[in-house]
Amino acid sequence: MQKKYIPVALLFALLLVFFAHFGARMNAVPTFTYADEQKKVYLTFDDGPSTRVTSAVLDVLKQENVKATFFIVSDRVAGREGVLKRIAAEGHTLGVHSKTHVYSQIYASDKAFLADVEACEKVIREVAGVTPRVYRFPGGGCLGSARRSKLLAARGYRVVRWNAVCGDEEMKNASADALAEKAKETSRGKANVVLLLHDSAPHGATAEALPAIIGYFRGQGYEFCAY
Template structure:
């Protein structure tokens, strides 16, 4: 009788141990998925063996970039990398993008918003975009992402494109040399990856490249797998003119004349309430002029 009781006790113990191991494994996997989707409020980094969440809302590059030439055909889908630049270097993966055919087949407007994410104006802009069924491009700074991580996650989760806009937008530091510039991009890259589990390919230089870049900046960007886009249309919301909403709409109207590709520069940071007020009018204007809306990707035409 004692031997029978002992066997039953051992069997029960084995069942408990097995259930505990299975439960821990499930919990661990769930934790990895949560970090990848931004569910971890502390911004925990992804596990190295699961770099980046999969989604139909965007294109996620393979380690060898082999899927990009095939999948980069929809101007409404952002594209991100599975790996940070430092991970690619550590793993011996390519960092230079393959030759990609530029998309310029139709009339497309790319609404772009710099200097966020802001806690007030960025959500207001996101609401307007959502009401219109439009995806836009947000060039974010690392510093603002750290201040407003939930807004960055919302941008990502609602299907907008995210681009790298340096860490703190400080021209004096940023443009000392291409090494300073690249260091800030990589710093912001790590911030974005920590918060949403992917890194962007697209970059916008604060103030634009004209007058800021020397010749050595461009190859440095290429070698790091980044693609820079300036703009060819602006609402002028960051100029000393301080235009009101009606003036911003007029500026966009004038600058889009005769253009098939319109990369529209606006800002979503503090003090841009007039941009928020102008946005619906700008959307209505561009639709009336026959534009469809897209997000910036590595194959977006350069202005």
């Protein structure tokens, strides 16, 4: 190559590199993938406190350094004040689930409904020293829940439902393995999981399943959240 063509060749090469680089960038369509979204899981425990199961659940959460939300039945607090205090002291969220968990009483009227909410709120505030701001309907609360949700919102409550279960209510005497499996199955493909679990007395298997459930969500890249 003659010397005078060298700068031209260099310029040409430079232009090629420039277009190859920026041309490709211009054509690249930004893709949003499922993996880009921060996956979140809320572990929510209903129907406690119980002495043995709630304590076992708290032990696991502490060991795994995970925060959760507990929806309380306040008639079950007497004699277990220490358990309720421990939930709050260890950084978990306390929510209202009812005073009695007796549907016929809770949903008898709007007045009865609000009295039930207030009674539970009062126990949580007096025993644990926190004011609950989240609510879960006992039994799902399908009938009249839109109207009651408004009553709750007016009192500063956020209603929390669920979109995944571990099956500890649906499957009687299920093993810890079966519960962990159900939690995986019902949360699959969901970026935001609100998992329903129970920490009332008959649910020892739920506490037993908890390490596997936490391990699964951790392995899938979920962030653990509480309300």
